[in-house]
Amino acid sequence: MRHDSETALVLFSGGQDSTTCLAWALETFARVETIGFDYRQRHRIELDVRPRVLDQMRRDFADWSARIGDDHLVDIAVLAELSETALTHSVEIAMQENGLPNTFVPGRNLLFLTFAAAVAYRRGIRHLVAGVCETDYSGYPDSRDDTVKAMQLALNLGMEARFVIHTPLMWIDKAQTWALAERLGKEALVRLICEETHTCYNGDREHAHAWGFGCGTCPACELRAQGWERFVSSR
Numbered sequence: 001m002r003h004d005s006e007t008a009l010v011l012f013s014g015g016q017d018s019t020t021c022l023a024w025a026l027e028t029f030a031r032v033e034t035i036g037f038d039y040r041q042r043h044r045i046e047l048d049v050r051p052r053v054l055d056q057m058r059r060d061f062a063d064w065s066a067r068i069g070d071d072h073l074v075d076i077a078v079l080a081e082l083s084e085t086a087l088t089h090s091v092e093i094a095m096q097e098n099g100l101p102n103t104f105v106p107g108r109n110l111l112f113l114t115f116a117a118a119v120a121y122r123r124g125i126r127h128l129v130a131g132v133c134e135t136d137y138s139g140y141p142d143s144r145d146d147t148v149k150a151m152q153l154a155l156n157l158g159m160e161a162r163f164v165i166h167t168p169l170m171w172i173d174k175a176q177t178w179a180l181a182e183r184l185g186k187e188a189l190v191r192l193i194c195e196e197t198h199t200c201y202n203g204d205r206e207h208a209h210a211w212g213f214g215c216g217t218c219p220a221c222e223l224r225a226q227g228w229e230r231f232v233s234s235r
Contacts, residue, residue: 007031007069008127008166009120011112014050015199016212016224017131017169019192020177022057023184024168025129026064033069033125035116039108040080043203047073053196060188074115079108109142110151117155117163126163133169135176145170174227175234199224 008025012018012034025032036050051071058065109132116128132143141147145167152165169177181189193212198205200214200221207216211228214221 006127007033007123007125008129009033009035009116009123009125010129011116011131012036012050012054012071013131014046014048014053014197015131016181016193016197017133017177017199019053019189019197020181020184021129021131021168023064023181023189025127025166026057026061026067027184028166029067029127031067031069033072033123035072035074035119037112037115038073038075038077040077043198043201045203045205046198049196049198053192056192056196060192061185072119074119076111076115079111107142109140109147113148113151113155113165117159117161120163121159121161126161127166128163129166129168131169132167133172133177135169135171135173173230174223175230178227178231179234 006029008029008031010018010022010025010032012022013036022032022034034050034054036047038044038047050073054068054071058068109130113128113130116130120126120128130148132140132148134144148165148167148170152163155161155163155165168180172180178190178193181193185192194210195212197212198214199212201218202215204215204221205213207214209216209225210232211225214224216222216225
């Protein structure tokens with residue numbers, strides 16, 4: 001599916017999934033803008049890597065460079081004030097009695113999509129791209145396909161718009177996400193993801209692994225590492 005004359009807004013955190021989604025959008029749309037969110041996240045280092053990833057994509061991918069448009073950073077610090085989670089406070093990562101990990105930030109993806117739609121509305125952008133998925137994920141209910149479809153309906157009704165929310169990773173696992181990155185940007189994009197993007201919930205940029213930087217033990221690192229191993233073994 002291509003929309004050669006249209007613009008997309010990618011929810012871009014600076015992590016593996018959102019960088020892969022950015023590459024997918026650059027292959028799909030004529031112009032792509034990005035949006036990130038500062039919610040006083042524990043792994044705030046991702047806010048530092050975002051511009052580095054964008055700069056490198058502009059520099060190293062000639063076919064995409066001219067398509068990369070404005071980047072938007074939205075401050076939603078109130079989210080940290082409202083939530084007592086392992087992503088917004090220095091507490092040990094653990095499972096909760098309700099079956100969800102305490103890294104789940106209630107309402108986070110719902111707010112992300114709402115603010116992204118507000119920016120898209122103002123800028124005349126119809127397509128939103130988000131890196132949520134149901135296959136390899138931490139059990140977050142706001143990453144499910146049903147949630148995204150419900151949000152698309154609510155946003156369109158509430159803003160009298162015709163937004164389309166794209167989720168290229170919804171039905172693929174982490175190994176397939178690595179493979180998608182390789183298909184989209186070849187080895188150069190895989191290398192960029194390994195060297196520049198950030199996924200670790202603990203914000204660790206000291207320990208380097210084949211799959212990138214991170215503590216290696218948090219759920220985000222484990223998913224990324226396991227996906228990398230399956231991806232490498234299948235090549």
